[in-house]
Amino acid sequence: MHKTRLQILICGGTGCISSGCLEVEDALVAAMEKHGIRNEATILKVGCFGFCEQGPIVKIYPDNTFYVQVQAQDCEELVTEHLLKGKHVDRLLFKSPLTGELCHHHMDMAFYKTQLRIALYHCGVVDPENIEDYFGVGGYEALAICLTEHSPEKIIEIIKESGLRGRGGAGFPTGLKWEFGLKNASDKKYIICNADEGDPGAFMDRSIMEGDPHAVLEAMAIAARAIGADEGVVYIRAEYPLAVNRLNVAINQARKYGMLGENIMGSGFNFDVHVHLGAGAFVCGEETALINSLEGLRGEPRLRPPFPAQKGFWGQPTVNCNVETYACVPLIITKGPDWFKSVGTPKSPGTKVFALAGKINNVGLIEVPMGTTLREVIFEIGGGIPNGKKFKAIQTGGPSGGCISEKDLDVGVDFDTLTAIGSMMGSGGMIVMDEDDCMVNIAKFYLEFTVEESCGKCTPCRIGNTRMYEILERITKGLGKPEDLVELRELGQTIKDASLCGLGNTAPNPVLSTLNNFMHEYEAHVLHGKCPAGACKDLVNFVITEKCIACGLCVKVCPVSCIHPTGTEMPNGKKKFVIDQEECIKCGACIPKCPPKIGAIIKE
Amino acid sequence: MAKVNSREELKALREKYRDNVIMRLVSDNAASRVEILCVVGKCGTEAGARDIMKVIFDEVNAARLEKVSVLVADCSYGCDNADAPKIDGNFACGSDKVVDVVFPGEAPVRHMKVDAAKAKEIVRGIAARLEGQHA
Numbered sequence: 247m248h249k250t251r252l253q254i255l256i257c258g259g260t261g262c263i264s265s266g267c268l269e270v271e272d273a274l275v276a277a278m279e280k281h282g283i284r285n286e287a288t289i290l291k292v293g294c295f296g297f298c299e300q301g302p303i304v305k306i307y308p309d310n311t312f313y314v315q316v317q318a319q320d321c322e323e324l325v326t327e328h329l330l331k332g333k334h335v336d337r338l339l340f341k342s343p344l345t346g347e348l349c350h351h352h353m354d355m356a357f358y359k360t361q362l363r364i365a366l367y368h369c370g371v372v373d374p375e376n377i378e379d380y381f382g383v384g385g386y387e388a389l390a391i392c393l394t395e396h397s398p399e400k401i402i403e404i405i406k407e408s409g410l411r412g413r414g415g416a417g418f419p420t421g422l423k424w425e426f427g428l429k430n431a432s433d434k435k436y437i438i439c440n441a442d443e444g445d446p447g448a449f450m451d452r453s454i455m456e457g458d459p460h461a462v463l464e465a466m467a468i469a470a471r472a473i474g475a476d477e478g479v480v481y482i483r484a485e486y487p488l489a490v491n492r493l494n495v496a497i498n499q500a501r502k503y504g505m506l507g508e509n510i511m512g513s514g515f516n517f518d519v520h521v522h523l524g525a526g527a528f529v530c531g532e533e534t535a536l537i538n539s540l541e542g543l544r545g546e547p548r549l550r551p552p553f554p555a556q557k558g559f560w561g562q563p564t565v566n567c568n569v570e571t572y573a574c575v576p577l578i579i580t581k582g583p584d585w586f587k588s589v590g591t592p593k594s595p596g597t598k599v600f601a602l603a604g605k606i607n608n609v610g611l612i613e614v615p616m617g618t619t620l621r622e623v624i625f626e627i628g629g630g631i632p633n634g635k636k637f638k639a640i641q642t643g644g645p646s647g648g649c650i651s652e653k654d655l656d657v658g659v660d661f662d663t664l665t666a667i668g669s670m671m672g673s674g675g676m677i678v679m680d681e682d683d684c685m686v687n688i689a690k691f692y693l694e695f696t697v698e699e700s701c702g703k704c705t706p707c708r709i710g711n712t713r714m715y716e717i718l719e720r721i722t723k724g725l726g727k728p729e730d731l732v733e734l735r736e737l738g739q740t741i742k743d744a745s746l747c748g749l750g751n752t753a754p755n756p757v758l759s760t761l762n763n764f765m766h767e768y769e770a771h772v773l774h775g776k777c778p779a780g781a782c783k784d785l786v787n788f789v790i791t792e793k794c795i796a797c798g799l800c801v802k803v804c805p806v807s808c809i810h811p812t813g814t815e816m817p818n819g820k821k822k823f824v825i826d827q828e829e830c831i832k833c834g835a836c837i838p839k840c841p842p843k844i845g846a847i848i849k850e
Numbered sequence: 851m852a853k854v855n856s857r858e859e860l861k862a863l864r865e866k867y868r869d870n871v872i873m874r875l876v877s878d879n880a881a882s883r884v885e886i887l888c889v890v891g892k893c894g895t896e897a898g899a900r901d902i903m904k905v906i907f908d909e910v911n912a913a914r915l916e917k918v919s920v921l922v923a924d925c926s927y928g929c930d931n932a933d934a935p936k937i938d939g940n941f942a943c944g945s946d947k948v949v950d951v952v953f954p955g956e957a958p959v960r961h962m963k964v965d966a967a968k969a970k971e972i973v974r975g976i977a978a979r980l981e982g983q984h985a
């Protein structure tokens with residue numbers, strides 16, 4: 247690479263691509279050429295910076311300036327001001343919503359201050375499509391150490407010592423899993439990387455593969471060396487084309503340099519990886535269903551035991567770990583298990599990446615030490631709830647996680663604490679809900695997903711969850727009976743106990759946790775026929791009160807023309823408006839149109 | 851590209867490509883960064899300040915001064931400012947190229963009339979001082 251005075255990094259993750267980063271790149275190049283300084287800067291598309299809400303993000307080195315929401319039309323000014331004159335373009339800097347101060351560097355932002363990147367260490371730093379960058383930051387050094395200094399037993403000892411637990415959801419100790427893989431003797435063993443990432447709200451695995459694919463490949467090779475495998479598969483959903491592409495580029499480059507293939511680094515160790523595309527079924531993230539899918543069978547879970555480490559892919563000992571789990575491994579080898587353990591909590595060392603979404607100001611991807619409280623995540627890093635609304639709940643762990651209420655916000659999140667408060671770590675999805683969300687409706691929404699994604703192999707999951715869903719549907723329509731609440735609990739517990747795999751074991755969580763934390767909302771529906779949040783359409787009416795001044799703004803937006811001037815006559819002869827309840831579809835479009843000073847339209 | 855056949859060869863790759871990424875790794879640490887600010891106002895640029903900046907950058911690069919950033923700065927005087935400092939009767943920026951060197955936590959040291967030879971001297975001076983800090 248030709249060295250230049252400046253390096254300009256553009257976030258090239260899927261999120262920033264959809265907000266236009268490719269156009270920004272083109273516009274930057276054009277503007278630099280126009281001003282004759284194309285040779286002063288290198289432009290690189292790197293992995294996710296995490297602050298997706300503010301994308302596309304452009305970071306300029308060496309002065310380390312962090313520009314947000316950069317559009318193609320801003321590039322001319324960036325070039326004439328920043329590149330030509332060294333002046334910051336203030337309007338493209340992030341402005342702290344609390345203090346109003348401009349943040350020049352990312353560490354000035356509350357969003358980044360308490361974050362700590364381990365799994366995302368080199369994400370946003372290296373060019374993911376250039377293995378040379380990865381070499382430059384010390385890449386494949388951990389593999390070299392494992393090939394030249396450590397025996398398989400020693401590698402496993404280090405991973406066990408680090409306390410690393412699986413980031414795919416269950417939190418199983420990774421070193422122990424590798425040890426089973428080593429101890430189950432066979433002349434053929436496999437390494438699998440679970441990159442299915444079935445939780446619709448989570449995108450940390452995708453971001454790691456898009457931003458730092460070599461870290462995953464290096465870790466898979468280390469795992470292979472530890473258990474004695476020579477073949478690896480990355481199982482990734484076909485909906486992740488950019489990640490698939492970057493993985494394939496990385497695999498080819500790694501082969502060319504001899505980081506994969508035969509006789510790696512002259513050590514005599516052989517290991518190669520290929521990518522397998524999944525069709526995107528949630529259950530295929532479950533490791534035995536995943537193995538079925540790899541073998542060309544239906545994506546249905548198998549009974550465990552035997553565990554994959556005993557009898558996995560093609561009946562051979564197989565170690566499967568999650569993308570984020572692998573991404574932690576190279577640093578544990580080079581920096582040592584004590585370094586890893588110095589972060590996080592004693593039982594859950596290290597960090598966890600969370601995907602923040604829902605009713606939160608700073609939507610994005612964050613990585614924090616285990617033990618960080620939910621309050622810090624939501625109100626400091628996440629910047630709180632938009633539009634001055636009140637926080638109601640946070641759902642963690644993906645579609646089958648539980649909903650946590652205000653009372654548990656000071657819990658430091660790790661694998662065990664989340665389970666103790668009726669939720670789970672899962673994939674690390676975090677969805678925030680505010681006062682406008684109805685918790686019964688939310689529980690129904692998540693259950694709908696798991697019902698849809700149930701593979702149907704076992705009865706409790708296939709039929710039980712469907713029955714629960716029907717009950718919730720009744721309740722949200724105002725047809726629920728008090729007995730329904732008892733039945734929901736009983737069904738939920740039975741499904742949890744009796745299902746074959748983790749999908750069924752966890753699917754009732756949203757319902758059970760909302761029954762525990764938000765019983766009053768269920769009761770309001772069942773006993774009083776009311777939805778306190780005003781979200782269940784069958785239980786609310788939109789009504790125009792006497793405050794109406796007959797301005798007619800609401801009439802213009804009503805898609806079904808159900809607002810008529812048939813109310814009280816005013817002194818000026820006009821008649822106040824009335825919503826025809828028969829025709830109203832409860833879309834809510836009229837409410838924001840009513841001038842706030844008047845506020846005549848209410849839900850009741 | 852040849853396959854890597856030993857840990858030593860991997861190490862050589864790391865050394866070789868470290869230059870690609872080092873700017874991104876050290877820049878976060880503003881406290882230890884030395885900045886060379888090349889003043890590129892209108893008249894400085896006309897007098898060739900950007901070419902001098904390239905000389906400086908190439909020198910910094912050749913000496914592998916990882917903590918040194920080469921940046922541009924807009925003219926802080928403004929030629930229409932009557933109070934701006936003058937050299938030989940001309941405004942400082944216009945008379946020739948101006949370069950400020952800023953060590954962390956210190957006041958900038960200003961160099962005037964920087965030509966290629968002087969530019970190299972400035973970088974050598976920084977290198978010597980950094981070397982001294984190291985020892």
Ligand SMILES: Cc1cc2nc3c(=O)[nH]c(=O)nc-3n(C[C@H](O)[C@H](O)[C@H](O)COP(=O)(O)O)c2cc1C
Nearest residue numbers: 412413414440443444531532533567568571748749
């Ligand atoms: C329904 C269901 C979906 C799952 N989806 C994923 C997934 O998308 N990615 C993943 O890594 N693990 C997923 N898991 C967990 C895997 O079964 C397995 O525990 C994990 O991949 C092991 O890796 P780890 O030890 O590194 O976490 C899922 C489990 C269940 C029950």
